Amino acid sequence: MCGRYSFAPDLKIVNEHYDIVANPADVAANYNAAPTQLLPVITSQMPRKLSLFRWGLVPFWAKDSSIGNKLINARAESVATKPSFRNAFKSRRCLVPADAFYEWKHAAGGKMKIPYRISIKQQPLFSMAGIWEQWENPAGGLLQSFAIITTSANKLVAELHDRMPVILPPEAEQLWLSDVEIKQLLSLLQPFDARAMEAYPVSTRLNSPRNNSKELIARSDDYREGDLFSEIPY
Numbered sequence: 525m526c527g528r529y530s531f532a533p534d535l536k537i538v539n540e541h542y543d544i545v546a547n548p549a550d551v552a553a554n555y556n557a558a559p560t561q562l563l564p565v566i567t568s569q570m571p572r573k574l575s576l577f578r579w580g581l582v583p584f585w586a587k588d589s590s591i592g593n594k595l596i597n598a599r600a601e602s603v604a605t606k607p608s609f610r611n612a613f614k615s616r617r618c619l620v621p622a623d624a625f626y627e628w629k630h631a632a633g634g635k636m637k638i639p640y641r642i643s644i645k646q647q648p649l650f651s652m653a654g655i656w657e658q659w660e661n662p663a664g665g666l667l668q669s670f671a672i673i674t675t676s677a678n679k680l681v682a683e684l685h686d687r688m689p690v691i692l693p694p695e696a697e698q699l700w701l702s703d704v705e706i707k708q709l710l711s712l713l714q715p716f717d718a719r720a721m722e723a724y725p726v727s728t729r730l731n732s733p734r735n736n737s738k739e740l741i742a743r744s745d746d747y748r749e750g751d752l753f754s755e756i757p758y
């Protein structure tokens with residue numbers, strides 16, 4: 525699954541990557557993005573812009589918004605058919621900007637879970653494949669929410685978890701937002717190349733979404749060597 529990520533890139537990088545004009549308020553640094561937070565996404569709406577949607581998809585037919593707490597991810601294998609996701613996958617897709625995501629690994633010989641920061645080498649920004657929905661609150665108002673699509677883990681992430689977010693190559697981002705056949709969309713839902721990625725342990729302070737500072741992304745040397753996974757044999 526993908527239950528935490530970060531988005532704190534330079535504003536210039538964001539604007540150039542997506543060919544938009546965002547302002548500092550749109551790109552507030554978030555080193556510990558968590559479910560139920562309002563987070564930036566990019567939809568097919570023109571002109572392109574960053575919009576703040578809640579993480580945790582609430583289907584349009586839901587009776588209340590609490591279902592979104594369980595729908596933070598959509599599996600690539602069933603996103604086109606599962607009732608909670610199929611309509612959004614067909615017509616409401618989005619890009620979820622990030623500079624890294626996190627997964628946890630059990631420490632050797634103990635119960636403690638060590639958080640790892642996973643990113644793309646020499647790439648300060650990437651897009652995860654997302655879907656979004658608009659839900660009308662019976663009490664009034666509209667809630668826009670999203671889920672991140674996950675796929676099977678590549679060799680690097682598999683050391684930590686059996687799932688990972690779908691990371692779209694830059695050349696596929698426009699296709700993801702376009703009106704194309706389902707077959708083309710499904711072909712994009714593949715694990716990212718492990719050789720282009722890196723991971724390192726970070727502070728367990730990341731475990732609480734209340735903590736959100738730049739120190740969270742620093743490599744932690746608090747763990748024994750046996751707690752860290754070895755270099756991946758490609």
